[in-house]
Amino acid sequence: MWNLFQIELYKISRRPRTYISFAAITAIIVIFQFAFKADGESYMNLLLQNVQDNFTLDKGKAINGYFMCYIILNTLLIQVPILIALIAGDAISGEANMGTLRLLLTKPISRTQIILVKFAASFVYTIALLIWMAVMALFVSLAIFGVDDMLIFRVKGEESQILQITQDDIMWRYFAAFAYAAVALTVIAALAMVLSVFAENSIGPIIATVCIVIVCTVVSNINVPIIDDNVKPWLFTSYLVGWKGFFYINSTEDGVPIKGSLENWPAIRNSLLILVAHIFILLGIAITAFRKKDILS
Amino acid sequence: MSVIVSVQQLFKEFDGVKAVNDLSFTVNEGDVYGFLGQNGAGKSTTIRMLLTLVKPGSGSIKIFDKELAANRSEILRQTGAIIERPDMYKYLSAYDNLSVFARLSGIKVSRKLLMDQLEKVDLAQRYNSKVKTFSQGMKQRLGIAIALVHDPKLIILDEPTNGLDPQGIADMRKLIINLSKEQGKTVIVSSHLLSEIEVMANRMIVIDKGKKIAEGAVSEMLDPSSTIVQLETTNNEKALNLLHQSQWNAFVEPSAGLIKFRMNKNEIPSLAAWLIQNDIGIIALQPKHSLEEYFLSLTNPENHVEPVSN
Numbered sequence: 001m002w003n004l005f006q007i008e009l010y011k012i013s014r015r016p017r018t019y020i021s022f023a024a025i026t027a028i029i030v031i032f033q034f035a036f037k038a039d040g041e042s043y044m045n046l047l048l049q050n051v052q053d054n055f056t057l058d059k060g061k062a063i064n065g066y067f068m069c070y071i072i073l074n075t076l077l078i079q080v081p082i083l084i085a086l087i088a089g090d091a092i093s094g095e096a097n098m099g100t101l102r103l104l105l106t107k108p109i110s111r112t113q114i115i116l117v118k119f120a121a122s123f124v125y126t127i128a129l130l131i132w133m134a135v136m137a138l139f140v141s142l143a144i145f146g147v148d149d150m151l152i153f154r155v156k157g158e159e160s161q162i163l164q165i166t167q168d169d170i171m172w173r174y175f176a177a178f179a180y181a182a183v184a185l186t187v188i189a190a191l192a193m194v195l196s197v198f199a200e201n202s203i204g205p206i207i208a209t210v211c212i213v214i215v216c217t218v219v220s221n222i223n224v225p226i227i228d229d230n231v232k233p234w235l236f237t238s239y240l241v242g243w244k245g246f247f248y249i250n251s252t253e254d255g256v257p258i259k260g261s262l263e264n265w266p267a268i269r270n271s272l273l274i275l276v277a278h279i280f281i282l283l284g285i286a287i288t289a290f291r292k293k294d295i296l297s
Numbered sequence: 298m299s300v301i302v303s304v305q306q307l308f309k310e311f312d313g314v315k316a317v318n319d320l321s322f323t324v325n326e327g328d329v330y331g332f333l334g335q336n337g338a339g340k341s342t343t344i345r346m347l348l349t350l351v352k353p354g355s356g357s358i359k360i361f362d363k364e365l366a367a368n369r370s371e372i373l374r375q376t377g378a379i380i381e382r383p384d385m386y387k388y389l390s391a392y393d394n395l396s397v398f399a400r401l402s403g404i405k406v407s408r409k410l411l412m413d414q415l416e417k418v419d420l421a422q423r424y425n426s427k428v429k430t431f432s433q434g435m436k437q438r439l440g441i442a443i444a445l446v447h448d449p450k451l452i453i454l455d456e457p458t459n460g461l462d463p464q465g466i467a468d469m470r471k472l473i474i475n476l477s478k479e480q481g482k483t484v485i486v487s488s489h490l491l492s493e494i495e496v497m498a499n500r501m502i503v504i505d506k507g508k509k510i511a512e513g514a515v516s517e518m519l520d521p522s523s524t525i526v527q528l529e530t531t532n533n534e535k536a537l538n539l540l541h542q543s544q545w546n547a548f549v550e551p552s553a554g555l556i557k558f559r560m561n562k563n564e565i566p567s568l569a570a571w572l573i574q575n576d577i578g579i580i581a582l583q584p585k586h587s588l589e590e591y592f593l594s595l596t597n598p599e600n601h602v603e604p605v606s607n
Binding site for chain 1: 311345348349350351352369370371373374376378380381382384385386387388389393397398400401402403443
């Protein structure tokens with residue numbers, strides 16, 4: 001199994017398309033950083049237009065490395081599923097398309113092993129992509145924009161909020177957020193893997209994964225009670241942005257942020273459990289379908 | 298001689314169409330076993346069932362005297378295969394492809410082993426070239442290296458000469474015969490070309506619409522005494538008139554255009570000599586039968602002809 005896993009990683013590492021995602025992420029982050037370095041104040045003015053009458057803020061200090069990373073993740077983590085689908089959607093269907101699947105399956109390896117190893121390799125790829133994002137969005141931003149307390153702008157119900165997190169209370173939140181994002185994106189990888197089992201070329205599962213994510217995200221954002229109660233709790237997309245929960249900090253009655261606190265840890269934990277359940281269910285479907293599949297390609 | 302492959306009452310259906318229908322056959326140790334049938338006859342489906350790529354609807358497959366379904370890994374460890382095209386990872390080199398599939402076969406891989414294998418198929422000079430730069434023949438040779446790298450006892454080749462040039466076809470035939478005769482391997486080779494099976498195999502099965510229509514020793518099945526021979530001359534009308542008045546008239550078959558005989562293949566030189574003697578200019582004189590004719594001869598013994606196809 002370990003041998004098989006190493007081979008799978010080797011194959012992924014040798015494919016040029018693997019690096020498209022890294023290049024895309026780098027390009028997007030660099031553009032963000034350049035734009036904020038050049039004209040970050042305009043963005044802050046826009047962000048603060050509802051609250052600036054009763055709130056004074058040193059905008060220069062607010063745009064720091066931590067804040068930049070938050071803004072970048074907020075934008076990028078919606079697009080990353082497409083990049084994950086690029087690799088996971090190709091896992092089985094790409095082999096079928098190349099004709100290597102039939103050769104692979106004539107080797108003394110079980111089909112379950114193949115799915116597990118390909119899933120594990122997709123997971124490693126997801127982690128690598130997130131680490132790269134962390135390096136570019138967090139550490140490079142810290143180097144460019146410096147370190148300071150972090151402000152989070154949030155709309156909760158009808159009211160706009162600004163949460164302040166002191167700089168010594170931020171880094172662990174990022175690690176937790178990236179770990180959460182890894183789980184959320186692994187659901188995408190598992191979904192793409194399931195679709196990959198049924199296809200004979202990579203384009204179909206990649207596009208289908210992206211379409212499912214888009215449709216479910218749209219449904220997750222429809223604010224109608226019947227959907228809120230009956231549909232949203234079952235959609236994985238309702239939990240994809242749950243990483244933000246690590247930045248929602250509790251405050252005292254006087255409005256003083258409580259260091260190390262989380263506003264709603266049970267909600268984060270439940271979201272994580274639901275995402276993990278999605279992974280197991282999707283993986284189970286992929287294994288069952290692949291074991292039954294006749295290889296005719 | 299022990300039985301290596303034993304297939305009993307194999308069935309497979311796709312969307313209500315019977316691809317393989319009550320198929321039974323055995324392959325003995327050291328056989329080059331020809332799997333013959335027209336396109337769509339069920340050859341590939343059967344071969345894919347032997348390699349666990351397709352699940353049988355019903356029936357039993359035993360390889361090395363073990364049930365395939367229950368002993369899949371153990372059996373596949375001793376089996377090498379090429380299924381139709383030899384597809385590999387195009388973005389990897391020949392060496393890397395061989396290394397990947399050798400490791401997947403469960404053997405300990407060394408550089409020497411891999412290079413030796415590439416040397417055998419004449420690809421050692423190109424070991425570092427990416428497969429996407431290879432010709433079809435080179436890919437086929439690499440496919441052979443992959444199929445043989447783990448020294449399997451049973452080799453299954455599905456249409457191995459597809460897409461090869463004449464030299465490639467000749468090399469492949471030589472290799473298959475060599476695998477059996479010199480290395481004692483058991484080979485199952487499928488083809489839709491009778492001439493190929495005739496040259497390579499010692500035993501064969503003929504299938505049509507998923508059903509076995511004949512099985513046995515090639516030498517017994519391909520009867521040379523009833524060969525269709527086709528003649529083309531500079532003046533067919535004159536030639537036919539002369540033939541009707543000669544001892545060859547008994548062998549002339551009714552045919553529009555070209556002149557056809559049903560005769561023993563060994564008599565062809567005598568016929569040629571007689572034609573020359575009678576001043577008939579020969580353009581072509583050759584045994585000429587299609588697979589279709591051979592199938593007809595199997596289903597209707599009165600039409601029995603010797604199979605030679607192009």
